[in-house]
Amino acid sequence: MKKIVILSVILFTTVMFAQAQRIKKLEGDPKALAGETKLNVSFTYNNMSVGKFDKEADYIASKKADYNKKEAGKGDTWEQAWVGDRKGRYEPNFTELFEKNTPFALGNYPDAKYTLIINTSRTEPGYNIYITRKNAEIDMEVQIVETATKQSIAKYSIKNAPGRTFGGNDYDTGARIEEAYAAAGKHFGKELKGDVK
Numbered sequence: 001m002k003k004i005v006i007l008s009v010i011l012f013t014t015v016m017f018a019q020a021q022r023i024k025k026l027e028g029d030p031k032a033l034a035g036e037t038k039l040n041v042s043f044t045y046n047n048m049s050v051g052k053f054d055k056e057a058d059y060i061a062s063k064k065a066d067y068n069k070k071e072a073g074k075g076d077t078w079e080q081a082w083v084g085d086r087k088g089r090y091e092p093n094f095t096e097l098f099e100k101n102t103p104f105a106l107g108n109y110p111d112a113k114y115t116l117i118i119n120t121s122r123t124e125p126g127y128n129i130y131i132t133r134k135n136a137e138i139d140m141e142v143q144i145v146e147t148a149t150k151q152s153i154a155k156y157s158i159k160n161a162p163g164r165t166f167g168g169n170d171y172d173t174g175a176r177i178e179e180a181y182a183a184a185g186k187h188f189g190k191e192l193k194g195d196v197k
Helices: 001-019 056-070 074-100 173-196
Strands: 021-028 038-044 105-107 114-124 135-148 150-165
Touching: 001 074, 038 074, 056 074, 074 105, 074 173, 135 173, 150 173
Parallel strands: 038 105, 038 114
Antiparallel strands: 021 150, 114 135, 135 150
C-alpha cells in the first residue's frame, strides 16, 4: 500500500510539472534538422526579468545590497554565483536533458549547419524557507537559425518551466533554477524531436 501511495505522488507531481510548462511553436518548420547529428547553441539572457523586477540589473543590485548589509562581501559573492551558475549549472543541465531526448548533440559547434539561440526572458527564483516555499520558473524563447546566414528556420516559446528538487530540499536558489533548465531541456527536446520527424 505504501508503494502505491509513493508511486501516486510521483505520478501526480510529474503530471503537474508537465501541465505547468507550455511549449509552443511560434513559426517556421524545424524539419530541416532531420539527419543532423549536432547543433550549435548560444544561450542568452537579454531583457530578462527576475521575480518582481522588470530588469535583472535591478534585482542584482537589490539582492547584493541586502546580502552586503548582513555580512560584508556576501553580496559580491552572491552576484558572482548568480552569473556563474549559468555556465556552471543551468546551461549544462538544459543540454544534458535535451540530448537525452533528441538525436542531437548540443554544444559549441560553429561548423554545425544550424544554431539554437536560447534566450531566457524571465526567471522566477522562488524560495524555500522551511515553512513555506515557491518553485522556481523560467520562460525562454528558442530560435533555430542557419549558422552561416542567421536565417530563421523556426521559433518556439517555453513558458513556466518549473524548478524544484524532489523532496523539497532546495534551499539554494541555484538548485531550484537548475531544475527549471533541466525541465525545459527535457520537454523542449521531446517537442523538437516530434516536430522534426
